[in-house]
Amino acid sequence: MERKIFVIWNPFAGGKALKICKTLTEKLSQEDLEYQVFDTNESKSATKTVSEFLDDTFTDLIIIGGDGTINESINGLTHDIPVSVIPAGTGDDFIKNVEIGKSLEQQIQTAISGTIIRIDLGRCNNRKFVNGVGIGFDGQIVEDMASKRVPLLTGHVAYYYHVLRILGGYRERSFEFEIDGVSFNKELILLTIGNGTTFGGGFKLMPDAKVDDGLLEVCEIGKVSGLRRFLNINKLSSGTHGSLREVNFHQAKKVTIKANKNLFAHIDGERMGQPPYEIEIIPKNLTLRVLKQ
Numbered sequence: 001m002e003r004k005i006f007v008i009w010n011p012f013a014g015g016k017a018l019k020i021c022k023t024l025t026e027k028l029s030q031e032d033l034e035y036q037v038f039d040t041n042e043s044k045s046a047t048k049t050v051s052e053f054l055d056d057t058f059t060d061l062i063i064i065g066g067d068g069t070i071n072e073s074i075n076g077l078t079h080d081i082p083v084s085v086i087p088a089g090t091g092d093d094f095i096k097n098v099e100i101g102k103s104l105e106q107q108i109q110t111a112i113s114g115t116i117i118r119i120d121l122g123r124c125n126n127r128k129f130v131n132g133v134g135i136g137f138d139g140q141i142v143e144d145m146a147s148k149r150v151p152l153l154t155g156h157v158a159y160y161y162h163v164l165r166i167l168g169g170y171r172e173r174s175f176e177f178e179i180d181g182v183s184f185n186k187e188l189i190l191l192t193i194g195n196g197t198t199f200g201g202g203f204k205l206m207p208d209a210k211v212d213d214g215l216l217e218v219c220e221i222g223k224v225s226g227l228r229r230f231l232n233i234n235k236l237s238s239g240t241h242g243s244l245r246e247v248n249f250h251q252a253k254k255v256t257i258k259a260n261k262n263l264f265a266h267i268d269g270e271r272m273g274q275p276p277y278e279i280e281i282i283p284k285n286l287t288l289r290v291l292k293q
Contacts, residue, residue, distance in 0.1 A: 005035040010065035017088040050076025071268035084111035091201035114289035132194030142266035168226040176258040207239030214283040222246040
């Protein structure tokens with residue numbers, strides 16, 4: 001079967017994405033591969049674009065963008081084809097879980113001829129995710145970034161500004177939730193359910209997560225005083241926060257969070273609103289190209 005490649009890129013990722021898209025299409029033309037390029041815009045998300053235009057004549061999907069673009073694109077897929085990712089976002093957390101190459105040249109070659117593997121996806125209510133769902137503190141950060149924009153602050157700088165702004169004063173919230181049918185009622189700063197390891201552009205909340213083990217990783221952080229939060233924030237970056245007594249990890253196939261108007265959440269770094277949520281793992285649900293070994 002002749003290959004026909006669907007390329008989708010996010011113009012809101014800035015000049016980096018545009019440069020990648022141009023370099024990729026030049027390489028595809030050199031390889032004499034058929035392709036079509038689609039972009040996202042405010043009136044048409046990647047979900048809508050992929051669901052409308054990616055028909056069964058296409059054999060591959062290449063996504064240029066960050067975690068949000070990946071999330072939107074996979075939620076538009078209606079049939080199973082190999083997916084490749086060339087990172088162009090601010091955090092690019094999901095891609096830290098798989099090998100696609102360090103250089104753009106390697107990443108493009110992986111997208112064209114990489115090894116095909118199958119990985120798990122998560123599902124929160126009716127929305128699939130590649131990386132995870134954060135509820136509480138990290139959900140509040142994404143909510144604030146969307147509703148309390150600060151002029152001139154974007155990307156990592158904006159994210160860390162909001163982290164530092166609320167880190168000391170954010171109060172723990174009441175969480176009612178179930179993990180594989182076992183009920184919990186706890187006061188927590190955050191509850192994060194992940195398929196991948198890393199959130200917020202570098203916080204390794206789930207150091208033991210694997211995208212192909214058929215399980216979700218759950219991290220809960222309980223009441224930590226304001227000063228101890230600042231003293232231990234580096235442990236979140238290194239993935240060593242499990243040494244803190246307030247931190248617990250679980251593995252699960254299904255997590256349910258009951259309604260609570262005091263909790264905000266994100267899904268793959270994008271604003272998600274408030275629970276209730278039913279979150280579950282979907283084993284081996286996505287075909288992905290990775291670096292050829």
